[in-house]
Amino acid sequence: MTKVAIQGEAGAFSHEAAHKLLGPDLRLVPCRTFSEAFEAVTIGEADRAVIPVENALAGPVVESLDLLWSSGLTVRGETRVRIRLCVSAPPGVALEDVRSVASHPVALKQCRTLFEQNPQMEPVVVYDTAGSVRDLMAGSVDYDAAISSRLAAELYGAHLLQTEIEDDHRNYTRFFELAAPGVGPDSPGVCGAVAVGIPNEPGALHDLLGVFSSHGVDMSQIVARPIRGEPWKYRFYMEIVAPDVEALRECLDALEEASDEMRLFGTYAPYEESESDEG
Amino acid sequence: MTKVAIQGEAGAFSHEAAHKLLGPDLRLVPCRTFSEAFEAVTIGEADRAVIPVENALAGPVVESLDLLWSSGLTVRGETRVRIRLCVSAPPGVALEDVRSVASHPVALKQCRTLFEQNPQMEPVVVYDTAGSVRDLMAGSVDYDAAISSRLAAELYGAHLLQTEIEDDHRNYTRFFELAAPGVGPDSPGVCGAVAVGIPNEPGALHDLLGVFSSHGVDMSQIVARPIRGEPWKYRFYMEIVAPDVEALRECLDALEEASDEMRLFGTYAPYEESESDEG
Numbered sequence: 001m002t003k004v005a006i007q008g009e010a011g012a013f014s015h016e017a018a019h020k021l022l023g024p025d026l027r028l029v030p031c032r033t034f035s036e037a038f039e040a041v042t043i044g045e046a047d048r049a050v051i052p053v054e055n056a057l058a059g060p061v062v063e064s065l066d067l068l069w070s071s072g073l074t075v076r077g078e079t080r081v082r083i084r085l086c087v088s089a090p091p092g093v094a095l096e097d098v099r100s101v102a103s104h105p106v107a108l109k110q111c112r113t114l115f116e117q118n119p120q121m122e123p124v125v126v127y128d129t130a131g132s133v134r135d136l137m138a139g140s141v142d143y144d145a146a147i148s149s150r151l152a153a154e155l156y157g158a159h160l161l162q163t164e165i166e167d168d169h170r171n172y173t174r175f176f177e178l179a180a181p182g183v184g185p186d187s188p189g190v191c192g193a194v195a196v197g198i199p200n201e202p203g204a205l206h207d208l209l210g211v212f213s214s215h216g217v218d219m220s221q222i223v224a225r226p227i228r229g230e231p232w233k234y235r236f237y238m239e240i241v242a243p244d245v246e247a248l249r250e251c252l253d254a255l256e257e258a259s260d261e262m263r264l265f266g267t268y269a270p271y272e273e274s275e276s277d278e279g
Numbered sequence: 280m281t282k283v284a285i286q287g288e289a290g291a292f293s294h295e296a297a298h299k300l301l302g303p304d305l306r307l308v309p310c311r312t313f314s315e316a317f318e319a320v321t322i323g324e325a326d327r328a329v330i331p332v333e334n335a336l337a338g339p340v341v342e343s344l345d346l347l348w349s350s351g352l353t354v355r356g357e358t359r360v361r362i363r364l365c366v367s368a369p370p371g372v373a374l375e376d377v378r379s380v381a382s383h384p385v386a387l388k389q390c391r392t393l394f395e396q397n398p399q400m401e402p403v404v405v406y407d408t409a410g411s412v413r414d415l416m417a418g419s420v421d422y423d424a425a426i427s428s429r430l431a432a433e434l435y436g437a438h439l440l441q442t443e444i445e446d447d448h449r450n451y452t453r454f455f456e457l458a459a460p461g462v463g464p465d466s467p468g469v470c471g472a473v474a475v476g477i478p479n480e481p482g483a484l485h486d487l488l489g490v491f492s493s494h495g496v497d498m499s500q501i502v503a504r505p506i507r508g509e510p511w512k513y514r515f516y517m518e519i520v521a522p523d524v525e526a527l528r529e530c531l532d533a534l535e536e537a538s539d540e541m542r543l544f545g546t547y548a549p550y551e552e553s554e555s556d557e558g
Contacts, residue, residue: 056510059341059503172510202497206488218481220511224338224501231335231451232499 005029005037005046011130011152013081017175018050020079034063038071041180049073049178055083056172058106060223064176065237068193068265069225075193075266076185077177082277085111085166088133088158089145095161100124102132103147111147114165121145133158172277177268188245189269192252195225196236197261205236211258215251217242235261241270284308284316284325290409290431292360296454297329299358313342317350320459328352328457334362335451337385339502343455344516347472347544348504354472354545355464356456361556364390364445367412367437368424374440379403381411382426390426393444400424412437451556456547467524468548471531475515476506476540484515490537494530496521514540520549 004026006014018026029046031037040046052061068075085107089098095118101108102124115121124143126132132146137156145161146153153160176193198204212219221239226232242248248267256262283305285293297305308325310316319325330346333339347354364386368377374397380387381403394400403422405411411425416435424440425432432439455472477483491498500518505511521527527546535541 056505057507059505062338168508170508170510202495203488203492205498205501206485206492209482209485209488213482213485216481219484222484222501222503226335226338228336229447229449231449 001025001027002048003027003029003046005031005040005049007031007034007037007051009128009130009134009152011133011149011155012128013083013149013173014050014052014175015130016149016151017052017079017081017173018048020081021050021077021175021177022048034067038067038073038178041073041178042071044180047179048076050175051178052173053176054174054221056170057168060221060237062223062225065223065225068176068178068237069195069235069263072181073178073265074181074183075176075268076179076183077268078174078191078271079177080172080174080271080273080277082169083110083166083171083173084150084164085129085147086150086153086163087111087114087145087147087161087165088153089161090137091159093144093159093161096120098144098161100143101145101147102126102136102141102143104129104132107147110167110171111165113167114147114162130155174271185266185268187269189267190242190245190248191270192240192242192248192267193265194238194240194252194255195263195265196238196255196259197227198236198259200233208236208255208258211251211254212240215242215247215254217247217251280304280306281327282306282308282325284310284319284328286310286313286316286330288407288409288413288431290412290428290434291407292362292428292452293329293331293454294409295428295430296331296358296360296452297327299360300329300356300454300456301327313346317346317352317457320352320457321350323459326458327355329454330457331452332455333453333500335449336447339500339516341502341504344502344504347455347457347516348474348514348542351460352457352544353460353462354455354547355458355462356547357453357470357550358456359451359453359550359552359556361448362389362445362450362452363429363443364408364426365429365432365442366390366393366424366426366440366444367432368440369416370438372423372438372440375399377424377440379422380424380426381405381415381420381422383408383411386426389446389450390444392446393426393441409434453550464545464547466548468546469521469524469527470549471519471521471527471546472544473517473519473531473534474504474542474544475517475534475538477515477538479512487515487534487537490530490533491519494521494526494533496526496530
């Protein structure tokens with residue numbers, strides 16, 4: 001069974017992403033930090049890591065991108081998860097009985113409507129969405145309900161009081177499937193994730209993007225990351241989508257020519273939207 | 280006296296930036312959050328806000344960039360502060376007596392050498408660097424020493440035990456001076472901060488950067504920020520430096536032509552490095 005490292009507890013959105021990427025049969029390796037999830041793959045404790053790289057509201061997860069660079073792990077696939085939140089409680093507790101609701105501060109902020117419609121509810125800040133419902137069901141805390149993914153509520157046996165309570169139904173997170181260096185994709189893909197260093201001079205980025213234009217390749221993401229020890233110098237993290245596998249290969253060759261340094265993290269198939277993604 | 284809103288307590292690095300931008304005579308308006316510091320200027324409680332926009336190790340402060348867009352405040356000037364940390368304690372406490380040292384987790388992580396050389400010291404996590412020394416000197420906490428800026432240690436009357444304890448002497452933060460809409464710079468500058476929306480199609484960013492190249496204008500910063508409600512669409516926040524004021528004006532006109540939407544946050548003089556910046 002594939003061992004999959006994620007940051008967070010069972011029931012986290014990364015867990016849901018792992019199921020979308022690798023199917024229902026997997027052994028989860030929950031890690032406290034992103035860094036530990038990368039490390040689990042490096043030392044062979046896990047076969048894969050499933051790591052968030054971008055949220056549609058908050059932007060890129062820069063810690064993941066920096067670890068991609070420093071770890072040397074390979075990007076093998078991509079998926080997206082719609083951030084759906086639910087409020088759950090132990091069986092027998094009704095919504096009107098709930099006085100206190102715990103979750104991660106970001107999740108609490110994304111459920112303003114719930115708190116407006118239920119003024120008797122007090123938000124309680126905890127470190128993790130999935131952890132909030134796990135601790136609730138373990139009986140070790142004194143709040144009445146928790147906000148988490150539906151997966152977490154079901155995993156820990158909580159009763160769903162209300163689903164899709166998030167204010168913004170167009171909130172998604174993108175995840176990468178990562179593997180040890182050298183473990184490539186099962187089949188060639190037209191997407192690529194790269195980091196590129198360019199000369200620190202006017203027009204250098206314009207010239208670099210010209211490589212994409214001339215190969216008909218679209219850039220779907222660009223993030224300038226600072227280079228440690230060289231203040232105000234940057235390495236560009238980019239995701240690109242080519243019309244076909246051959247065009248991607250040619251574009252990557254030309255990119256390497258045009259840049260001071262280039263690292264290809266991996267190539268993968270484009271994510272295909274499904275019904276469950278609809279907002 | 281100019282009233283200056285900052286996020287954090289007196290003695291924070293934003294306070295030091297405010298002195299560099301506005302001189303020694305200012306009345307500080309400490310705010311709990313970035314959002315409250317912007318709001319203080321909007322409602323006239325403060326004449327200026329001094330806000331971090333980028334750190335040389337961590338990258339852009341995206342919350343500041345998003346608030347720049349939503350608040351409508353004007354960028355009036357820029358400065359840089361070298362992040363120097365010191366450990367301080369109440370008078371009479373020697374370094375070898377210190378068993379526990381409090382600071383913000385990021386500051387604690389940047390002083391590994393101190394903890395390696397003084398294995399008797401335990402780090403204690405608190406919410407703020409300046410707050411750690413203020414609370415220490417108020418006698419309301421049970422740690423022995425605090426890590427903060429020298430300004431904070433001196434403000435609250437702490438005794439400096441060791442200075443420049445940060446592991447990385449090349450750590451800087453860039454700050455903007457912000458004013459109400461319509462309050463422009465005292466004299467024309469060759470730097471500009473803008474946000475630009477472009478069509479979501481291949482080559483659009485390449486075309487946009489072509490405007491800079493053709494006007495001899497350098498782009499010193501680019502950050503793609505998600506547009507709320509439109510997953511995977513971005514607005515580009517950019518900082519540019521022109522050879523002269525005229526070239527900047529012409530470039531901004533051409534940029535407006537070439538983009539779907541453009542917002543100029545302000546123009547300002549380039550930051551001039553001084554001796555105190557040296558690593």
